[in-house]
Amino acid sequence: MRGLFITFEGPDGGGKSTQIRLLNEWLTARGHEVLVTREPGGCKVAEEIRGLILDIRHTSMTPVTEALLYAAARAQHVEEVIAPALEAGKTVICDRFLDSSLAYQGAGRKLGFTTVADMNRHATHGLVPEITFLCRINTELSRLRVWGRSVPDRLESEKTDFQDRVLRGFDELARRYPERIKEIDAGRDIQVVYDEIIGHVRALLERREHGA
């Protein structure tokens, strides 16, 4: 059976990493072979591209260049890491995937979902996560977390109206794909958020077991 592909999405500083770590532990304890990875990145070539995209000095990078670089990193990551792991039956948890490109480059940079989806066709080969957790927190809290954590990268430094467009992009994706995208209020207590995520994963595993 093909492995399970889970993604986490949402604004920066939304508490994704903690929940990814906890879900990894939960799945591993239940005998799943889990691979945790991230975008942009997850393998050597894609990590190099990540460095290029997020470099704060590249103020002149155009939206199209940025979108193509994310897609290029994804192409390498899918072919080298994600697809082989899924074929080997592993559970893959990925911190961001195509939805981030749709929200950030499609909505945030105003390229539109269709253009960004087209750019990514060769990168994903149609690979879609089975479940996506959209971890939402309000923009202010997100900003506070990002600025309190480290020096913000090029995208994190974007103005509030860009971040708002990104959030609305994620809203629109959640409206379009309610079966796949589970909206999680990540501003709550870690344990409460965790319980909700585990509930969804448990239900998904049961559906898979029963061939639904």
Ligand code: TMP
């Ligand atoms: P990270 O901080 O969650 O690792 O992601 C790095 C930044 O890249 C974050 O601000 C979101 C952004 N991003 C995009 O704009 N498009 C994409 O396709 C991905 C994967 C990330």
